[in-house]
Amino acid sequence: MARTPQSYSSSVWLQLAALLLGAVFINAVMLAVQPIVSAVLLYVSVNIVLLCTGAFTLWFSIRIQKTYMADADKLRSAVALLEDKLELKTSRDDSPSAALAKVTSQVTHLLKRDQEVRHLVRVQGLIDHELAVGNRVFFESKLQHYLSDQSEVGYGAVYIIQLSHPEISRAGIKQVSRLKGCVDVLNGIAAGYADTVIARLSDTDLVMLIAGLSGKEMEKLGDRMAVLLSRASCFADCAEQDVLHIGYAEYQREQTSYQILSEADMALKTAQLHGPNAAFGFILQSDKPQAKGSVWWRSELNKALQEQRFALSFQPVFSWHDGEIIQHEVLVRLQSSDNGQIPAAIFLPMAHNCGLSSQIDQHVLIKTAKLCAADMGNYSRCSVNISIQALLEPQWWQWLDHMVISGQLEPDTLALEITEHHLLKHYKQLRKSLIKLHTLGFALIIDQVGLVIDNAVYLDELPLESVKLHPSVVRNIDQHLEQQLFVRGLIASYAGKSIRVLATGVELEAEWQVLQKLGIAGGQGFYFSQPMNQIITQSQL
Incomplete structure (x- = not known):
């Protein structure tokens, strides 16, 4: 408990009184038992010692009291300065503890407000606040990513859904309500596909946008979408009326976003001519690979596991501060039975449908661990993407525990990456499991941040080491202020958590220069290095 100046004064007087009583008692004893001469000499000596002791005690107590008063004055001045800076109204009669409590409360409030502002800055340029989905800028950046990035499926579909309004008076609040209802239906449809993007144009x-959708599937989904949307509860008061039309277009890699949106818009106009609640689309006669059925994929993937036909490559992630390699991301390709190379973007969704994702994850982890163990002389950590299917399977966790205990997996040589939109979808189921991964010693990384616009509910609960931006956020960031605002807000929100923000898909020097100015911690992409066949060191670049 802190002592006040008054308690220090009382202590000093009590000490002096004790010394005086002690001196009287000692003198009385000596006079009673000693001869006169010896008693006088001893009497003088003892009193000199007692007086010196009393003087020192008094000096020391006064000095402590002055120090306390000086510290108290400094505290009052500091609290007063904080009150002035925070524009707090306090009474002169408030004790220092009461004033400090008010300051603490105000600082807590301002910190919470700061987090809200940072989140607003993060999404301000990319979100439609009425519907809580991405806006046109957000969608075009995602579409451009799917059209140009070799790691994604090279084809898919874009659907434009336009609401019609037979009565002008139904605009405004009613229109927003109907759009929200349509977004709910679209989210339900999107749940059945691996890669989707929903926005307001x-x-x-x-x-x-739905990646990997072929022609016949696209047509069937367009008709199904028109039926589900027109029968949605948000149109309950519009029975038998023309409430919406859908136009869709197939896209392929190397097309432009303008071309795709123009074709979808043309299809939308054609749908309007076909009648109420109609859907119409343009399907390309493309040269994309012939679709294969689930039986073929199951057989091919099982054989690939048995024959170890999954080839690994390693893309280094570089630190912005010193240019050193932070880690290598492990990329996987399937060497098919006809000697083709199938990228992960194509075979992983099929592996998920066949229930083989967790087995492929196990194969990749073991193979990576062996390569890391062989490279211990030039230590460099590897990061491996883990599927949502594996994380949700109890058998996979039993396997992981066994591999760690037996020493076949060294957690400190591996970082595990989880895709953000899968994490958000299954967060309640995954939270404890991801904390367990950290307890085992694995570093946790969230990747594809920015593909969806949503609150990062995991931020305050998971012991993350890094997050990785989706390539669509990075591409041409030097030309788009909205993307810069998003990244700046993201970095600010993670700064207080000591979480690194890394960029993926960096291809141009101009992109990297802007990312550095925004405060990015590191990056990977073709600007730095192509994926390598082996783990490399800084000196091998």
């Missing part, structure tokens, strides 16, 4: 238009 204009006041009355929504847009949805």
